[in-house]
């Protein structure tokens with residue numbers, strides 16, 4: 001998800017139009033032997049915008065098997081992103097199959113027509129698609145259900161930001177948005193009744209910047225994170241990362 005190459009490409013395509021982007025969806029796709037081709041489509045059609053003047057998202061298809069013409073390597077219609085409106089159909093007979101060895105990645109724009117190919121081989125074909133979407137759009141999947149706070153806290157700030165645990169534009173706006181990823185979102189899971197165990201405002205009032213060597217800080221960390229079962233070193237790293245970015 002946070003592979004440097006994928007993020008470098010996403011930076012180029014999406015950052016001109018947003019302050020931060022997020023993971024829209026994570027999908028594993030296995031095309032079995034004998035399966036027919038998927039209908040060609042655009043991934044950005046989930047957003048009801050015609051001619052938005054920018055790319056709304058970008059896809060990265062990682063090959064977990066060799067992709068071949070025979071086994072259904074993703075079909076792509078080159079230059080089809082230039083057909084700006086959904087009723088301006090490109091000639092979808094002019095698709096090309098993606099041929100790439102296992103471990104490779106295909107990047108495609110959200111407006112590019114594409115689809116899984118027919119699998120005429122004996123084996124199955126597996127791939128993983130991650131989409132990255134402009135940070136001010138709703139993500140395609142609800143990442144807070146896929147990766148709830150007690151799991152998200154185990155990742156670094158970059159991954160948490162990609163999942164959406166960071167307000168959009170927190171780095172460059174002028175309206176006082178919280179800067180950096182938001183501890184209130186990642187370190188206080190709802191209790192059994194669906195309420196937060198501490199109010200965000202109370203915690204912000206009492207929270208001061210302390211270093212990891214401060215004994216009271218360690219005690220507080222242990223209390224706060226006891227539900228995760230993580231060791232304190234991991235917790236201290238995660239918390240320091242959050243604190244530093246505030």
Ligand SMILES: O=C(O)CCC(=O)C(=O)O
Nearest residue numbers: 029073074114115116117
């Ligand atoms: O499996 C593939 O090659 C593409 C799948 C795809 O585009 C989709 O499911 O939206």
